[in-house]
Each structure stands twice: as C-alpha cells, then as structure tokens.
Amino acid sequence: MTPSISLLSAMFLQSTMLSFLGAARGKSATNSQLSEFRLSKCRKSVVDAYSGGVRCSSAWKNWPIACRSRMMKLPGRSCEGVEMSRESKFLSLVLRHKPEEIGLQLDKHGWARVDDLLRKLKKANRKLSRDELTQLVESNDKKRFTLSDDGQRIRAAQGHSVDVDLGLEPQCPPDELYNGTASANLDAIFSDGLNPGRRKQVHLSLDPDTAERVGQRHGRPIVLRVDAQRMFEDGFEFFCADNGVWLTDKVPAIYLGFGRIAEQ
Template sequence: MDSKEAKRISKFLSLVLRHKPEQIDLKLDNAGWAMVEELIEKCNSHSIALDVDKLTEIVDNNDKKRFVFSSDKQKIRANQGHSLQVDLGLEQKEPPVLLYHGTAIRNIDSIKEKGLLKGERHHVHLSAQTDVAMQVGSRYGKATVLTVNTDLMYKDGLLFYQSENGVWLTDYVPPKYIDFKDL
C-alpha cells in the first residue's frame, strides 16, 4: 500500500473511530472499541478498500499511533481525540515537569485570555516532544509551540492522563501555566 492510500484510509478511520461512526453505520462500544471484522466490512461497503493486512499496516505504521488493537486483535479503537462520549479507561498519572502544545500563531491571543480548551474533544492534548507539538500545530497554519508548566498544574491539583500512544491529556490548561514570554 502506498503512503498516499495509507494516509487516506487513516484519515477515514480517524473520522469513523473518533467522530462519526454513523457515517458507515459502525457500532462502537462504551470504550470506543469497534469489531475489526465489522469495520472492514463497513469500510468496503462505503468504497474504502480495506482488509486485515492493510488495517494492521496502518495501525503498526501510523506515525502518531492513533489506533490500537485489543490484545486478541478482534477490536480496534482510536487512542484519543474523540468527540464522541467514550470511556478510554485512562488512569491519572503524574506528568513530566514540562509538556508542550502546538498551535497556530493566530490562536495565541485567545489562548492568553482563555487558556487551552478541549473544545469538542475529551481533553487538551499535550506532548513530551517539541517537534511533535510543532507538527500538530502546523496542521492549523503557521505554528508555534507553547510550553506548559505541568509540574505546577499537577501540584495545584489538576489531573493528567496518558494515552496508550504517549499523548498527555488534561481537561483544561489555564493561561497562568503557559509560558508566553517568546510570543
């Protein structure tokens, strides 16, 4: 499978596993899991050519590790980023001292005023690597990376989780924990 096809299928899987399973009449359980067999069948019936080998290749090679199989490989789900109500079973975890958030420069004034909001997603996404944060931010325009004092947030009682693919998650980042000095 070429990279263009893999990217197209991966974007479609993100859509149906994170936001709109109804687009292909896919059923997700409360934890966001879909049956692999049903996903493949529904994708194929909606002109997305998919089989177990292609799906495995996408899960294994996705640079952001967006998807995960259950231990028996019978189910699949997105690791995070859902706009649907799902319970990913995340446990609270102490974050590193600093984490990073990539965003478009045009969003800085709003972030200075309101902080980082989760919007329609379950959580604000933070990264342990600045290059990953920059890559995420560049999807939305000219990007910048914000440094978040997660150690202080945690000490102040704000909760953090880490998804299976290493993304750090929190409900909200107030402006006082964000370093804006270089912006």
C-alpha cells in the same frame, strides 16, 4: 506525467529488464529484487514530487498501504510533512467522530470489532483487508489507532468528539509538556487558556519538536510550554493515551509560557 503513471510504467520496464537479465544469467528475477525496486521507485516519486513544489502528501496518499508502511519503517526513507493517507483520515473519522457514517457501533471505551469494521468499510466502498488494516495501524506516524492484544478490536488512541471512556487512570505528568498551535490563536489562548474545542480533552506533547509539527497544521507554528507539574500539584488530572499523548481537561493561561516560536 503523474506519479502513479510514472510508477506503473517504471515497474513494467524494470520487471522486463530484470526478467531479461535473469534469463541471460539462467535465472528469473527474484521477488525481493522487484519488491526493492518498487519501493525505491515509490520513494523517488514522492521525493521528486516534493522537490518539484508539489506537497509531499499529494503523491504519498496515492501509493498502496504496503508501500507507504514499508517506507515509513526503513531508516532514511520517510517523507517529512506527509499527511495522513485517505484510509487513515476516514478511519479517524469513524473511530473518533462519526461511527454512524458507516453504521459502526463503538462500545463505551471506544472499541469496535475489527470484523465489523472491515464489513462496514467494504459496504461503504472503503474496502480494507485485515492485513492492510494492521499495516495502517502499525505504520501510522502518530500511532492514532490501537489494536487489542488479541487483534479482535480497534479504537482511536485519543482525539474523540463522541462520548467514550478510554479507561485511563490519572497519572503524574512530566514537569513540562508542550502544545503546538498557530500564532493567530495566541490572544485567545492567553486570555482563556487551552480548551479542548470539539474534542473531549486538551492534547499535550512530550517534546517541543512533536508539538511544533502539530502547530504546523494550523499556520505559523508556536510551541507553548505547559507547567504540568504545577498543574498536577494544584489538583488538575492528567492521563496518558495509548500512543503517549498526554491529556487533561483544560490548561488555564497561568500555566502557559512560550516553548518555541518558528523562524519566519
């Protein structure tokens, strides 16, 4: 039985049971009871899928945005290794790389009008409500998206391949920053340094744990330590994105060392 079918069946059975119990007590089941049950079944199905050898994301991405966002906000109710949802992936695509995919217009700083985005998504059969978009932004584990203070505009915090000026001011970085990669990339990195590839800048993490999670996307993770303070003193510029990711144009190999190598 697929997780989605299991969830719907369990929700129906529990709704019936709560109504029966509520009637026996002279009251109907409360919305909070049903809400908590749906959340617990959502969590259990994801964990069961993971324990059964299925990648966590294969179950997670099927749940409604509201369910995913509530789980991520509650202590002990997140799922390690969860990938971006289908909605987040598509939003990253149009806000970072291909706004033309839905005919969206970004301004020079990467901002799009929320109303325009929602209309374009609906036309592309990717409909989201404003509340769902807000939940998606707030629950995104890496804070990939930023809403303007008035809630009328949205942009990707970093990671663009299209030409945008995020309007970030150069800052003095911490003494050390970290980059997560795969062991297969080490020869090229220690020869040519860290380069942005199709992105505009190299992305660096504040701590080795975050960098290791990034590296896991590409294979056996390796965490590289970046001597950011020495780079800064040598004239390299650093910027801090809306979501706390540090950015720089490139990192020459002489500023690199090992931060952590994952155990086999």
